[in-house]
Amino acid sequence: MExxxxxxxxxxxxxxNMSKAAQVLHVSQPALTYRLQQLETEFNTKIVHRSNKGVEFTGQGEYLAKYAVDMLNKLRMTKEIVESMENKVQGTLRLGVSRNFARYxxxxxxxxxxxxxxxIKFHLITGFSSExxxxxxxxxxxxGIIRGNNNWKxxxxxxxxxxxxxxxxxxxxSNSLxxxxxxxxxxxPSLQSVINNWWEENFTQPPFITMRVDRIDTCKEMVKNGLGYAIVPKACLTEDDILYQINLTTRDQKEILRDTWVIYRNSSLELTxxxxxxDFIKSIKQEGV
Known part of the structure; x- marks a missing residue:
């Protein structure tokens, strides 16, 4: 197996889906099907079942697929460690970032x-902090650069x-909200939980939600046009957002703060x-940037 x-x-x-997989791999579908059949012969087992809806992995096939993911990760990590032995700051940094932090x-x-x-080159993905x-x-x-409280060990x-x-x-x-x-x-979900908890501590009535949107930028534009209020983390506001603001506080008048964390595995520190x-992030913290 190569x-x-x-x-x-x-x-x-x-x-x-074989057709989509072939497109991702930049090979023809017949060539991909042929290689999959060779793998089935090599392991003397059925790896997938095909249907009009796509492919479904057998138990043995799923085991091999997960093995493949593990081996690709180990190969990538080995290459990175060898490259890092030159003690030169180079390579591809794989970075996952919370969507709002990535945006602003x-x-x-x-x-x-x-x-x-x-x-340095970057391989970047954005998403929810849990992802x-x-x-x-x-x-x-x-x-990872994630937002809110977390249980990262x-x-x-x-x-x-x-x-x-x-x-x-x-x-x-704010009493009229x-x-x-x-x-x-x-x-x-972590931010929504903070907002919900604050609301329940201060009001017995549910919020009067008139609009639901999928992006905070859309939400801000609605607010700017006087269509309602919103509750947002301050990092999402820019100098161009001329809006009336009230910081959320606890009952003892302490500001409710949203944290942003950089997380990584201990093993990652093997890489220069x-x-x-x-070290760059720590320097930013020291400079107060």
Whole structure:
């Protein structure tokens, strides 16, 4: 079984469709089917069942696919460690980042890092913090930048904190919120939990939600046009967002803060580029940037 075969199994397993897998791998579908048949002969077992709806892996096939994912990860990590032995800051840093941090804070951070280490390349994915945490745990990504409270057991570094606030086009009385139209947006479960807990501590009535949108940017535009208020982390506000703001506080008047964390596995520190990135983050913290 060759490296290419591991990639073939991984891709078919992810796509669940031979035609789509062939497109991802840049091979013809007949060539992909032929190689899969050869693997079935080599292991003397049926790897997939085919139907009009796609492919379904057998028990043996699923075991081989997971083995392929594991071997590809180990091969990538081995190459990275060997490359890192030159003690030069280079390579591809695999970075998973919370969507809102990626939108508002990540571009200048990466730009400044590349200015210092121009031989670094990035493989970036954005998503919910829970998804990013899972990818770092599985060692599919080197570093995660996640938001909110977390139960990460290995290395983590507090990158930033910011208030969570009520925003509206004009001044409003926070005591009147249950009667005012609220714009709800899809967000991290951890942030939604913070907002819900704050609401339940302060009101017995549910919020008067008149709009539900999938992005915080859309939500802000609705607020700017006077269509309602929203509750957002302050990091999502820019200088152009001229909005009335009220920071959320606990009953004893302490600000409710949202944390941003950098997380990584202990084993990642074997790589020079990971150590360089962590040192860079620490320098940002010291400078108060």
């Amino acid at each position: 490296d290419r075969d591991w990639l073939i199994l991984k891709t078919i397993y992810e796509e669940k 804070n990540l571009p200048p951070l990466l730009s400044n890092f590349l200015t210092k280490y121009p031989d 990013i945490t899972d990818l770092v745990y599985k060692e599919e990504f080197h570093i 290995e290395q983590k570094l507090l990158l930033a904190q910011e208030p969570v606030c009520i925003v509206s086009k004009s001044e409003i009385d 249950p009667a005012l139209p609220r714009i709800h947006y899809e967000t991290e 580029m990971i150590r360089a990135f962590i």
